[in-house]
Amino acid sequence: MSRVKPVTRLPRSFYNRSTEIVARELIGKYIILNTSEGRKAARIVEVEAYIGEEDPACHAACGPTIRNALMYGKPGVSYVYFIYGMYYCLNFVTERKGFPAAILLRAAEPVDGVESMRHTTRHEPDHRILSGPGKFCRAFGLALAQNGLDLTGSILYLEDRNEQSPEIGVSTRIGIRKGVEKLWRFFDSGSRAVSGSQR
DNA sequence: TGAATGATGCGCT
DNA sequence: GCGCATCATTCAT
Numbered sequence: 001m002s003r004v005k006p007v008t009r010l011p012r013s014f015y016n017r018s019t020e021i022v023a024r025e026l027i028g029k030y031i032i033l034n035t036s037e038g039r040k041a042a043r044i045v046e047v048e049a050y051i052g053e054e055d056p057a058c059h060a061a062c063g064p065t066i067r068n069a070l071m072y073g074k075p076g077v078s079y080v081y082f083i084y085g086m087y088y089c090l091n092f093v094t095e096r097k098g099f100p101a102a103i104l105l106r107a108a109e110p111v112d113g114v115e116s117m118r119h120t121t122r123h124e125p126d127h128r129i130l131s132g133p134g135k136f137c138r139a140f141g142l143a144l145a146q147n148g149l150d151l152t153g154s155i156l157y158l159e160d161r162n163e164q165s166p167e168i169g170v171s172t173r174i175g176i177r178k179g180v181e182k183l184w185r186f187f188d189s190g191s192r193a194v195s196g197s198q199r
Numbered sequence: 200t201g202a203a204t205g206a207t208g209c210g211c212t
Numbered sequence: 213g214c215g216c217a218t219c220a221t222t223c224a225t
Contacts, residue, residue, distance in 0.1 A: 062211080067209090067210060067211085081210095081217085082208075082209060082210095083209085083216060083217070084206085084208080084216065084218050084219080085206070085208040085209075085216095085218095086206070086219080087207095089217060104217055122220095133218075134218045134219060173217070174218095175216090175217055175218065176216090177215090177216085
């Protein structure tokens with residue numbers, strides 16, 4: 001007798017907790033995007049936490065601005081920003097309203113809609129298509145139009161497929177100049193889709 | 200296998 | 213004007 005594993009959509013209460021805990025638990029969860037183009041899904045294997053005004057690498061380090069206002073808002077919302085003149089990065093807002101924190105999605109493994117993602121990179125094996133925050137957004141077609149989406153809605157949301165938890169690796173964050181010492185990068189140490197090195 | 204570099208535009212001071 | 217939570221390419225070892 002086979003039992004179907006329960007699949008649950010992550011509720012807002014999941015995001016309304018300590019960002020470090022949420023980031024660690026996001027590894028192995030699934031991100032789903034439904035658009036007129038079709039459905040895309042991927043398994044999250046790498047994230048970074050950006051926590052509060054005391055974190056010099058956090059966009060909220062200089063206090064609230066128009067740009068980072070979403071990080072001060074309610075948890076369970078997407079925060080998309082444009083960087084380096086070419087790339088978008090997707091974040092999930094965490095913690096209570098008024099406390100600015102978010103989790104950057106850095107890498108994932110393609111699950112559904114792989115064909116449409118493959119067109120965004122050239123000569124890459126499947127497990128590298130989503131291996132980087134800019135590459136992920138490009139493959140998923142995410143841009144500023146997807147900024148501020150409610151992750152408890154039906155367009156963009158995360159799923160817990162109740163799989164066995166992967167082995168979690170921890171390291172310093174990548175690509176930042178301030179706040180380098182914080183061990184706030186979490187990844188699935190068994191996944192080839194993790195960006196860069198695994199140390 | 201790793202380090203250096205150019206492309207590129209927006210938000211902030 | 214400067215700096216940036218990047219990527220792909222080039223050049224060096």
